[in-house]
Amino acid sequence: QVQLVQSGAEVKKPGASVRVSCKASGYTFTAYFIHWVRQAPGQGLEWMGFINPNTGSTKSPQRFQGWVTMTKDTSISTAYMELNRLSSDDTAVYYCARGYATWYFDVWGRGTLVTVSS
Amino acid sequence: QSALTQPASMSGSPGQSITVSCTGTSSDVGGYNYVSWYQQHPGKAPNLLIYDVTNRPSGVSNRFSGSKSGNTASLTISGLQAEDEADYYCTSYSSRSGSNSVVFGGGTKLTVL
Numbered sequence: 001q002v003q004l005v006q007s008g009a010e011v012k013k014p015g016a017s018v019r020v021s022c023k024a025s026g027y028t029f030t031a032y033f034i035h036w037v038r039q040a041p042g043q044g045l046e047w048m049g050f051i052n053p054n055t056g057s058t059k060s061p062q063r064f065q066g067w068v069t070m071t072k073d074t075s076i077s078t079a080y081m082e083l084n085r086l087s088s089d090d091t092a093v094y095y096c097a098r099g100y101a102t103w104y105f106d107v108w109g110r111g112t113l114v115t116v117s118s
Numbered sequence: 119q120s121a122l123t124q125p126a127s128m129s130g131s132p133g134q135s136i137t138v139s140c141t142g143t144s145s146d147v148g149g150y151n152y153v154s155w156y157q158q159h160p161g162k163a164p165n166l167l168i169y170d171v172t173n174r175p176s177g178v179s180n181r182f183s184g185s186k187s188g189n190t191a192s193l194t195i196s197g198l199q200a201e202d203e204a205d206y207y208c209t210s211y212s213s214r215s216g217s218n219s220v221v222f223g224g225g226t227k228l229t230v231l
Contacts, residue, residue, distance in 0.1 A: 035220070037164075044120060044208050044225040045156075045164065061219050089219040095163055103211040103220055104154035111163055 002026040004034075004096050004109035011115045012086050019082040020112045022096030029077035029098055030054040033099035036081045037069065038092040039111075051079055086116045121221035122147065122208055129229040133195040138226045140208030141189055146221055148189035152211035155193045157185060159204045160226075168193060178196075185220040195228075 007021040022034060036048040049060025051070040058070045069082040079096060094112045097105035123141040130136040140147065140155075147153055155175070156164035166175055168184035171191060181196045189201045195202055208223040 037222075045158075045209075045222045047209075047220040048221060059218060060216075062217075097164075100169070101171050103152045104166060104209070105156075105164075106166050106169070106175060108163040108165070 002098070002107050004098065004107055006094075006109040006112045009113040009115070011083060011117065014087055014116055014118055016086050016116075017082060017084045018086060018114050019080055020094050020096075020114070020117075022079045022081070023108050024077045024079070024098070027098075029072075029073075030074060033095045034079040034107055036074070037095045037097060037098045037105075039095070040089070040092040043092075048081070048094075083114075086114075088116050089115065091116045096114060120224035121212065121214075122210060122225045123170060124199045124206075124208060124223035126224070127211050127227045127229065129231055130195075131199045131231045132198050132200065136198060136209055136228070138163065138193045138195075138206050138208075138228070140191040140193070140210075140223045142191075142212075142221070143163065143189055143214075145214040146210040147191050147208075147210035149213065150211050151186070153186060153191040154209050155182075155191075156209070157202075158205045158207065164207065182218055190215035200230050202227055 003025045030053045033050045035050040051058045053072045072079045096109045098107040151171045155168040159162045171186045183194045206226045212221045
């Protein structure tokens with residue numbers, strides 16, 4: 001079945017970087033965008049952007065530009081999201097999700113908890 | 119502050135119907151039929167309920183339905199059940215500031231009394 005399997009929880013110090021992986025299975029990896037969404041503790045969902053696994057092109061809201069890097073490795077059907085210059089405000093669960101052309105997400109990973117603490 | 123406005127909380131009794139609203143602008147909800155809704159239980163990933171305003175994925179109960187009027191989209195849950203107690207989020211494609219993006223509502227916490 002279609003699945004997105006994410007990497008495990010991370011604990012990072014302020015100023016560090018973190019990379020979260022998202023491995024796709026059960027479908028053609030290059031046929032659907034991969035989106036990244038985060039959720040701070042007790043808060044709502046925040047869209048971070050997407051990567052087109054076919055071309056490698058990415059799009060993210062202005063507030064994440066220059067701060068979030070989305071990449072992919074087509075050979076292993078895996079997308080990555082790297083967040084730099086972490087602060088305590090970046091403590092959140094980070095989700096990857098498969099995106100359709102009309103901007104909805106039909107399959108989600110289980111989420112990766114990133115904790116930023118000194 | 120979220121781009122789309124939802125009520126923070128709602129409640130209903132089993133068997134009742136409730137409607138969750140999601141208000142945006144002509145640059146998102148009102149301008150495109152690209153509204154989707156997600157249900158999220160505590161500690162779980164969101165689950166797609168409705169896409170393209172009114173469409174329901176296979177496997178989602180027909181107790182869930184979506185609609186839109188102007189800049190406001192709505193999710194109606196009929197015949198409330200205890201398992202419907204969860205957080206609900208709307209999203210929309212947005213062309214604000216000329217960029218392709220996705221915006222979320224702040225979420226609505228539904229309590230089944």
